[in-house]
Amino acid sequence: MSGGRSLTGAAARLAGRRAEVWAAAWLMLKGYWILGFRLRTPQGEIDLLAQRGGVLAVVEVKHRASLEAALEAVTQTQRERLRRAGRAIAARRPSLQNLAVRLDLIALAPGRWPMHSPDAWKGG
Template structure:
């Protein structure tokens, strides 16, 4: 791997972590409790796991120029993995067994406030 590629990768990872922190703060301001960051499961990695009431939100954080680009950045296969990962986590945690698992998106764009889209792919 070239040095330039390693540096770009490190910068991208750092930007991703900052984006996830911004998304978590945004969700907490909306009344969500953050249960985890970057949770690795056999099904895939969950950027944020958040809860509000009976809703367990599996949150994907995407930084793109527009909301539409952020929504399109998560394909059907990834959505399926995220749904399965959220359901598996909820099944393993007694306090979450009765929670409704939902896929949310927090879209970040330069110069704009975060945009939270609950149940972002309900029609997909």
């Protein structure tokens, strides 16, 4: 791998981590408890896991130019994996077993406030 390419990958990872920290802060301002960052499961990696009331939110964080672009960046296959991962985590933790698992999106764009879309794909 060339040096320029590895720097680009490192910059992208750093930008992703920054976006996740911003997203977590935004959710906390909205009353969510952040239960985990970058949770690796056999089904896939969850960017953020958050809880508010009776909802366990599996949160995908995307930094794109628009909400539409962020929504489109997550494929149907990825959404299914994320839902399975959230259900698997909830099933293993007694304190989470009775929560409704929901797939949310936090979209970040340059110069704009984060946009939180609860149940972003409405079961799709």
